[in-house]
Structure formats: structure tokens, C-alpha cells
Amino acid sequence: MANQDLIEALRDADAVRYGEFELSHGGTSDYYVDKYLFETDPRCLRLVAEAFAARVEGTKLAGVALGGVPLVAVTSVETGLPYVIARKKAKEYGTAKRIEGRLDDGETVVVLEDIATTGKSALDAVEALREAGATVNRALVVVDREEGARDLLADHDVELEALLTASDLLAEA
Structure with a gap:
């Protein structure tokens, strides 16, 4: 079940916009989740931190530059x-x-990311971490746009876990 407080916080921060938008992977969408608006809002950050904290269980964290930082x-x-x-x-x-x-060889790491669309950005981070010697099998995102990221990451033995999906965020909007 979606975190209603987080949905409300993203909406209150005006992070969900409607219209015609070009996405970073080149596709278009009739909605946009503005990560800069929710990542600069203290209420959103607190809710995300609490939700991620409940899911990371003592592992090393990795943020994807720039949005995941x-x-x-x-x-x-x-x-x-x-x-x-x-x-x-x-x-x-x-x-x-x-x-x-600091990253030690063999260390288990969970990737934290803002928005997953195709999953390419998270996968790039996973590959860089693995090349550096880390074990990575999970990625946590704030919003999964449900446009292929879960499948792409699964193809590389990475489980995608989202705090919210696009379906959650856009319901009743």
C-alpha cells in the first residue's frame, strides 16, 4: 500500500506536474515528477529518509549522482x-x-535513487559499484514510473523496491 503521507507531501511540494514533458531517456510523458522540488522540501526529505531507513537494514548505502545524493x-x-x-x-x-x-571490496550496498523510468541510471550505478568490488542486489527508489525499470534491473539480478509507483502517485489526482 502506498504511503499516503508521502503522496500528499509530493503533491504539496508541487512535484507532480501535468502536461507534455520530454524525459531524460528521450521519451515523452503527460506527467512529470520534479525531483528537485521534492528533494529540496524538508517534509519530503524526512518522509523519504524514514521510509528508506526502514528498508536498508544495516547495509552500506549508495546514492546515484545527482538526484540520489x-x-x-x-x-x-x-x-x-x-x-x-x-x-x-x-x-x-x-x-x-x-x-x-569509502567502499571495501565485497561490501554489500543498496542503491538509492529518486525516480526510476527505464532503470538505466540505477543500472549504471549498480555496474560501477560492482566493478569497484561491491555486492549489489537491491535498488530503492522514491517513484517507479512503471516503464521498464523493474524488468531491466531484474535482468541484472537487482530487485527494485519503490516507495511509490506512478499508479499510486497519479491515483485520484
């Missing part, structure tokens, strides 16, 4: 668990890493 940070504070940040590609300066933070 505020989510993994508040979840880390809520749980006391350390986290790393997975970049889409290595920086071309400084340490030139794809994984920022």
Missing part, C-alpha cells in the same frame, strides 16, 4: 549508515573516480 545523505543521517556516491562517469580531474567515498 540528497536522498542518500538524509538516509545516512537517519540510520547512521555510511554511504558512497556513484557517478555516471569518472571525473576528469582530481581523483577521477566513479565511486566517491
Whole structure:
């Protein structure tokens, strides 16, 4: 069952918009979930942190840059668990890493992400973490748009768990 408080908080933050929108993967949609509006709203962040904290059970956390960073940070504070940040590609300066933070070989990590559409962004993070020696078999997202992410991740032995689905969020809207 969907978390009604989180649905109301996302709506109150005006994070759910209707119209014609182009999505990052190139497709279009008649609604948009604006992660920047809910990730900069303290009430939304608190609810997400509490919900994620109830699901991470003592494992290392990983946030997908950029959208997953505020989510993994508040979840880390809520749980006391350390986290790393997975970049889409290595920086071309400084340490030139794809994984920022401390990660030990063989460590089990759960990926935290804002919105899953195709699942490509979460999968990129999973692959980077696995290449760095982590064990990754779960990804937690705030909203699953129900457009293939669950299947793509399952094809790579990763379970997708969503706090909300698009069906939950758009019901009665």
C-alpha cells in the first residue's frame, strides 16, 4: 500500500506536474515528477529518509549522482549508515573516480535513487559499484514510473523496491 503521507507531501511540494514533458531517456510523458522540488522540501526529505531507513537494514548505502545524493545523505543521517556516491562517469580531474567515498571490496550496498523510468541510471550505478568490488542486489527508489525499470534491473539480478509507483502517485489526482 502506498504511503499516503508521502503522496500528499509530493503533491504539496508541487512535484507532480501535468502536461507534455520530454524525459531524460528521450521519451515523452503527460506527467512529470520534479525531483528537485521534492528533494529540496524538508517534509519530503524526512518522509523519504524514514521510509528508506526502514528498508536498508544495516547495509552500506549508495546514492546515484545527482538526484540520489540528497536522498542518500538524509538516509545516512537517519540510520547512521555510511554511504558512497556513484557517478555516471569518472571525473576528469582530481581523483577521477566513479565511486566517491569509502567502499571495501565485497561490501554489500543498496542503491538509492529518486525516480526510476527505464532503470538505466540505477543500472549504471549498480555496474560501477560492482566493478569497484561491491555486492549489489537491491535498488530503492522514491517513484517507479512503471516503464521498464523493474524488468531491466531484474535482468541484472537487482530487485527494485519503490516507495511509490506512478499508479499510486497519479491515483485520484
